[in-house]
Amino acid sequence: MLSTPPPVEAPEAADLRGRIFTDLDRLAFALEMEAAELLERGRGEQAGRVQEQRLGVRLAQRLVAGVWADEVNLRLQRWAAEYDARLAPPPAAAAG
DSSP: OTTSOOSSOOHHHHHHHHHHHHHHHHHHHHHHHHHHHHHHTTOHHHHHHHHHHHHHHHHHHHHHHTOOOHHHHHHHHHHHHHHHHHHSOOOOOOOO
């Protein structure tokens, strides 16, 4: 994967990766606190949706960390060909 850090990463890139990871961690924490508030107000269904968002952020955090996680990497591998095909230019019309 392109986002996985190489064994030796430039200090600037490692710093940026660390800041993105921390920003995602802050976002996940904020979503967790929001879900807790919603539960306190008896809004369990909405809290569940916020928790799902938090889990999505945690998946992104694993991707940014560059550490293998089945729930991230296996999904990316499974759908890689379809994603690439979606981005491929359309075939040229046959001249005739």
